[in-house]
Amino acid sequence: MGPGPITADPRVLRAMSAALVGQYDPAMTAYMAETQELYRGVFRTANAATLLVDGTSRAGIEAALVSLIEPGDRVLVPIFGRFGFLLQEIAARCGADVHTIEREWGTVFPPEEVIAALDAVQPKLLALVHGDTSTTVAQPLAEIGAACQERGVLFYTDVTASLGGNEFETDAWGVDAATAGLQKCLAGPSGSSPITLSDRAVAVIAARKSIEAGIRDADSQVVAHPIRSNYFDLGQILDYWGEKRLNHHTEATSMLYAARECARLLVEETMSVAVERHALHGGAMAAGLAGLGLELFGDQDHRMNNVIGVFIPAGVEGEAVRGALLADYAIEIGTSFGPLHGRIWRIGVMGYNARRDTVLTTLAALEQVLRRAGAAVPAGGGVDGALAYYGSAE
């Protein structure tokens, strides 16, 4: 019950045991096409360029940024948590001229603040986290995406923590590139990064396909720089996933099986029902924590459905509580980073763990551990709070 990685769905774990096939076996081509179509459903997009990057969610982030950013490009990164700082750092390593704006952790940007920064900075690319697990809140994206489209700014968003458990619309929101991972609401293991790219993003990448020392115009000015990475060169990776089926690296077949099964689970459930499920059980967890007398962290109007921040009560040793939950109840909850370190726990309710039994068991166990740690907790308050929430939601 941490903020991810989480307990994987048994169907996903079993999928990885399937026999391997060669990466040019006709069966493999069909598996890839099926996976792409499933992820179009998950990302809510018609993008042809919807595929997997072979690495963890961070590999998907870096593939998108290194493929879209040329050295010297101006990039705007609004930061409201740890993963905003990660986008800043990766963009800087790509050679970008990075501009940032920041918000206090636990809050999100009013969209007009980001739009004003777009006008002030005039970046080529906006890189913005959707849901930042470090702070538990999700940035509203629809207005910002529309503003990017009006201004011709490329819009990249990291949806690793949010996808599948919170509303997300690639096409309707004007997103040019989105990357994810399996280890949150997708109920799988870390190690494969689903990614989708708009035609506009694909055109930017296609212009950089030369690996020569630079593409020059008639006046010998460099107009495009080669992509700095081979492994993350989305131009070459698209040629592998696309009709050309050109060889790049050897596909991570077992992780493709896992990613495909994750998407099947969501598409079978439908995206809207999956989001409702996360909202229901995440809401019940929040109500239960309040019922234990604990104070919730962050802007609750913008809280992600799938992760709840809660202040560690005064006088309680946070790490001792986490240790007891793991040792005595086999339940893991999350610590926190940066300015929140030692101040809050983060409890995940996502993917295979977004269930009534996991919510109630966690609350029952937490009550016992808190009591033994010397906190004054109302007997049954957590479970009562959650059950009341379930009752009112029905």
Add this chain to the structure above:
Amino acid sequence: MGPGPITADPRVLRAMSAALVGQYDPAMTAYMAETQELYRGVFRTANAATLLVDGTSRAGIEAALVSLIEPGDRVLVPIFGRFGFLLQEIAARCGADVHTIEREWGTVFPPEEVIAALDAVQPKLLALVHGDTSTTVAQPLAEIGAACQERGVLFYTDVTASLGGNEFETDAWGVDAATAGLQKCLAGPSGSSPITLSDRAVAVIAARKSIEAGIRDADSQVVAHPIRSNYFDLGQILDYWGEKRLNHHTEATSMLYAARECARLLVEETMSVAVERHALHGGAMAAGLAGLGLELFGDQDHRMNNVIGVFIPAGVEGEAVRGALLADYAIEIGTSFGPLHGRIWRIGVMGYNARRDTVLTTLAALEQVLRRAGAAVPAGGGVDGALAYYGSAE
């Protein structure tokens, strides 16, 4: 029976179905330490910095090169097949000043030719493939490693295709960095890259840990450049695998389970017995192909144990034979690249497929398919050749 990826060992496939644990669960720390120790056995090294990169074998190559090469560094890449060209390309994308020497495909360099180039080019790093699956031959490395050590040149080698099926000695041969994959003689799926780094390589990486705009000396000259990649920053990844246990990306836990099981299989068998097994069954396959009247490709004195190149007989359509083997016998053999395209097939005998039954079945099937394709093949010649080899090897 292609040149990889190959049929994975069922033990490895089952290992991926194990439940996930959080990446800071004490159990996970123990799994990581166990995996590191197992790979020290596989790589034949005492290097503390022995770990997994979360991506395919190509991810390991890029992690090593982008972490060791600073922009402007002189790098020597001897090329004797497709993967030498890949090392050249990746080094160039890292900003290296790349120098190459080339040999005809199917041959290897006399070590003194590489050593002479070391003296002529005086590189910071030598990047050299061990076994190049595209040509089926393996470059002798021991003398070259000793020469690098004498000259203070960093020595990187890609052992993806060779490790586990051919003799390889990280420490005894003076190798500073070696990277591999699971999908060849390690009998697993693509998606995790075992890697080992000498103390000398770790020191080069440690000097680059600043992500600032460069580390400057007293005269404000830049003396070290930050690593261009976050995902492949081996300095940060070593802090995750090392005693500090700092957070980096979310570990690809299921692939770690796979990599661990691959190493267990080899360490249980012992490395020398595994190499002998590949030599035995690879030799039987080569003898069987000769028994079918086919001509072997490449310098047989330097052929890898685990992959055999064989010329497509005149008048036979190579792709039709591959198609019939797959459709009618469920056996995949490999095509070839570059100057060898359309001229040879490549047949793998590696990992879980390095067995007597797979060798004999493949030879029996190939005989039938070749005969139906119009080739004059001696009845039973393939199986007779292999059985004679097995008999003489006992």
